[in-house]
Amino acid sequence: MIQAMLLSVLVVSICTAIHYLVLKRVSDTIAQRKSAAHGQNLGLAVGAITIAHVIEAFIYTLFFLWAVQGLQIGALNGSVPAGKPTTMMDYFYFSLVNFTTLGRGDLTPVGHLRFITGIEAFHGFLMITASGSFVLQVMAGRAPLSDKG
Template identity: 85%
Template sequence: MIQAILLSILVVGICTTIHYFVLKWVSDTIAQRKSTAHGQNLGLAVGAITFAHVIEALIYTLFFLWAVQGLQIGALNASGPTDEPITMMDYFYFSLVNFTTLGRGDLTPLGHLRFLTGIEAFHGFLMITASGSFVLQVMGGGAPLSKKG
């Protein structure tokens, strides 16, 4: 269990840092523009945030693989009958579904992987909520994390 907790702390720290720097870069880029191109600013914000979320889910994927294959503290199983092994793309799909809190249930975590899964859902919810707030501020013409905006 300690390994799962430490993994969770590490992955949350990494992904939160990435998220902050992406939002900060978008905010600074918007603040440097002298125009009122709100549509371009919104496109930049949404594109960068989407990219950040996908990268963050990929990082969780790598941590899931490490937890299962390296540390052997859990497993990821298909919920229905299948003869096909779980692939990297299955882990990535599971991470995306979990990060967005969709929770389809066609793949099931076992063991201490369940803890890391719960942390990802909670952290994903926080990051998506922060992103939504950021986008609303950009839509209002602001550069939320910039001293200029």
């Protein structure tokens, strides 16, 4: 269980740092482009945030693989046909579904992987909520995290 907790702290730290850096960079870019239309700024924000979320879910995928195949502290069971191994794409799909808190249930974590899964859903919810708040501020014509303008 300690390994799952430490992995969770590490992956949350990495993904939060990535998320902040993306939002900060977008905010600074918006502040520098004062003459850009709100639609362009909104497009930049939504595009960058979408890419950031996908990257963050992929990082969780790598941590799930590490937990299962490297540390052997859990497994991912589910809709994979009998005798066929769970692929990286299965893990990535599971991570995306979990990060967005959709939780389809066709793949099920077992063992201590359940703890990391719960942390990912909670963290994904926080990151998506922060992104929503950021987008609303961009729609209002602000550069929320910028100190450049």
